[in-house]
Amino acid sequence: MFTGWPSGATAFLAEIEADNTRAFWEANGHRHATAVQGPMRALAAELEPEFGPIRVLRAHRNRRFRPTAPPYRTDTGGVGSSPGGAALTVVLSATALTTAVGHWMFxxxxxRRYRVAVLEAAGERLPGLLAAHRVDRRRSLRGAPRGFKGDHARIDLLKLLGLQVVTTRPAGPWLSTAEPLEWVRAAWRAAAPVVAWLDTHVGPADPVPPRPRPAPTG
Incomplete structure (x- = not known):
């Protein structure tokens, strides 16, 4: 059962951020397993009966496409998925617990499907669904998308390149109780109407075609 993170969990994440080296990890990796990732796995297990499988993020980063990124994560988290492919994410950092629900990037x-839906009758409902949430607008065009006028009634929605609603609560003693479980569960439930809209009108990402194998030589 999830009973919270130990009081030193967020301080340990700050230590990783300050000394993101192999030497530090070899000396302190066991602390991550017990104080950080263990409780995260317990939280994920408690959420799975309602929201489906939750993948807990690994501590080591995959730097194949980001070679300059720090080798070890400075946070911990879990990611689930709606039937239509919207992500259900929870992340604990040194400073806060955060949930994000939706699509980071379309x-x-x-x-294409999102913009069509925004322009049609379905788009009339979306501002109301988002009114009670904080929308992450970091993946948003500065100007109007090609083919759209800047004074369109839903131009702010049409500029978005992804759609996620985010909730954040500062770190504190509450993290060492069972309260984070109910807080995450409530945040994901509150976002259910947005998820339903995305599942209906946007759907999952298109399958990535396999890379062709190089022809044998010799």
Whole structure:
């Protein structure tokens, strides 16, 4: 059962951020397993009966496409998925517990379907669904998308390249109790109407075609 993170969990994440080296990890990795990732796994297990499988993030970063990124994560988290492919995310950092629900970035097919839905009758409902949430607007065009006028009634929605609603609560003694479980559960439930809209009108990302194998030589 999830009973919270130990009081030193967020301080340990700050230590990783300050000394993101192999030497530090070899000396302190056991602390991550017990104080950080263990409780995260327990939280994920408690959420799975309602929200489905939750993948707990690994401590080591995959730097294949980000070679300059720090080798070890400075946070911990879990990611689930709705039937239509919207992400259900929870992340604990040194300073806060955060949930994000939706799509970080649409692929080309999703973006096309999203904009069509925003323009049609379904788009009339979306501002009301988002009114009670904080929308992450970091993936948003500065100007109007090509083919759209800047004075369109839903131009702010049309500028988005992904759609996520975010909730954040500062770190504190509450993290060492069972309260984070109910807080995350409530945040994901509150976002359910947004998820339903995305599942219906945007859907999952298009499958990525496999890379062709190089022809044998010799």
């Amino acid at each position: 692929d080309s097919g999703q973006l």
